[in-house]
Amino acid sequence: MGPKQRRAREKEMLRQDILDAARELFVTEGYENVSMRRIAEKIEYSPTTIYLYFEDKADLLHALCEETFARLANRTEAITKQYPDPIDGLRRGCRAYIEFGLKHPNHYRVTFMTPPPPGFAKEHYMREDSQGMRAYNCLRQGVGRCVEQGHFREKDVDAVTQMLWAAIHGVTSLLITKPLFPWVNKNALIDLMIDNAIQGLKA
Amino acid sequence: MGPKQRRAREKEMLRQDILDAARELFVTEGYENVSMRRIAEKIEYSPTTIYLYFEDKADLLHALCEETFARLANRTEAITKQYPDPIDGLRRGCRAYIEFGLKHPNHYRVTFMTPPPPGFAKEHYMREDSQGMRAYNCLRQGVGRCVEQGHFREKDVDAVTQMLWAAIHGVTSLLITKPLFPWVNKNALIDLMIDNAIQGLKA
DNA sequence: GTTTATGCTTAACGGTGTTAAGTGAAAGGA
DNA sequence: TCCTTTCACTTAACACCGTTAAGCATAAAC
Numbered sequence A, B: 001m002g003p004k005q006r007r008a009r010e011k012e013m014l015r016q017d018i019l020d021a022a023r024e025l026f027v028t029e030g031y032e033n034v035s036m037r038r039i040a041e042k043i044e045y046s047p048t049t050i051y052l053y054f055e056d057k058a059d060l061l062h063a064l065c066e067e068t069f070a071r072l073a074n075r076t077e078a079i080t081k082q083y084p085d086p087i088d089g090l091r092r093g094c095r096a097y098i099e100f101g102l103k104h105p106n107h108y109r110v111t112f113m114t115p116p117p118p119g120f121a122k123e124h125y126m127r128e129d130s131q132g133m134r135a136y137n138c139l140r141q142g143v144g145r146c147v148e149q150g151h152f153r154e155k156d157v158d159a160v161t162q163m164l165w166a167a168i169h170g171v172t173s174l175l176i177t178k179p180l181f182p183w184v185n186k187n188a189l190i191d192l193m194i195d196n197a198i199q200g201l202k203a
Numbered sequence C: 001g002t003t004t005a006t007g008c009t010t011a012a013c014g015g016t017g018t019t020a021a022g023t024g025a026a027a028g029g030a
Numbered sequence D: 001t002c003c004t005t006t007c008a009c010t011t012a013a014c015a016c017c018g019t020t021a022a023g024c025a026t027a028a029a030c
Helices: A002-029 A036-043 A057-082 A086-103 A105-112 A122-128 A130-148 A157-177 A186-201 B002-029 B036-043 B057-082 B086-103 B105-112 B122-128 B130-148 B157-177 B186-201
Strands: none
Touching: A002 A036, A002 A057, A002 A105, A057 A086, A057 A105, A057 A130, A086 A105, A086 A130, A086 A157, A086 A186, A105 A157, A130 A157, A157 A186, A157 B157, A157 B186, A186 B157, A186 B186, B002 B036, B002 B057, B002 B105, B057 B086, B057 B105, B057 B130, B086 B105, B086 B130, B086 B157, B086 B186, B105 B157, B130 B157, B157 B186
């Protein structure tokens, strides 16, 4: 059983090489500005080799996004546990979300700013960003705690979560999309958004 | 001077035909899913003819966006004048903005959800969506009135405007990007977002 | 009536994601 | 050890894309 394991290990290594090359290119140049041929060139294999490891270009990106968003979910979970005051935790969680998006603009753009292609089953859609969903559920739990403790006037946990998500997504995505816009101080804008949303929610 | 005018008129008509064809295709199928060849086919001219009327595909889209966003700016201006209470006007303006985005998702997506391409001068960038900027300035004026009359605790007009913009952009863009997500009632979500943002701002 | 200018088309370039077919070396069985 | 099969990979090609250079009629100008 020697050679079989070795070959499996080598395959896994090449798979990782592909992912590494794709990540670097996607993150620095953006998904649609990177061709399969460029990725292949970087790993010094022929373009078709990539298709032996990934279904297509979208699949490649999907794997990278899951990877990246698992880290976001982990961090968010850690943060919400770290702060005993639920409102504090929520605030920090929102901050972490936005900072994550600004740090990985191309990943963020693809998962949260790209509509699903024409033909796209719902089940496939919900599984596609399961790590993103994990992060969303963290936020939901944080909101849930605030509602339970009677901090918020609005009691519909889903409504509040979605509104909060939309709010922090709004800053994140606008800052990514319009880097040349004459923003007031970015950090101040982020804080104002978070504080104001939570302030409005308070009972 | 007869034939010269006639020919100029015919050229203008063809230009409009191109715009009409492109608008319908872009709006229904999305910018990147429509090829120049498809547009040409629709108007029954060769693909290269389009380049006699527009610089490139982006220019074609740009013309359409200006056209569409001029309507948004007009509507927003009308609304803010219609309501004497500045907070009422602001609320309605936000509503109109979101509804506009949901009604023209592909236009909205291109102007507000697409980062500028690699090489892109700042001046060109600011002129590019001048009609979008007109709409933004409407919002700014609405916020300005509220601040003047002492309705808001935060006095920095630009900060508040940008936060409010990010908030309504957040709902708009998420609803466009994630149509299959299990949203709570969309209208309720929109209202919650607007009301909560303004509630948080109140002195 | 000849020449110039105009409006459009044909053909092509260099690129894209993706697939079908082929190749050469390593593994498995006798 | 030799033969066969399997496996990892490549070459060549398809069907598209945005865009441009060159050519070709027709209409205007003199």
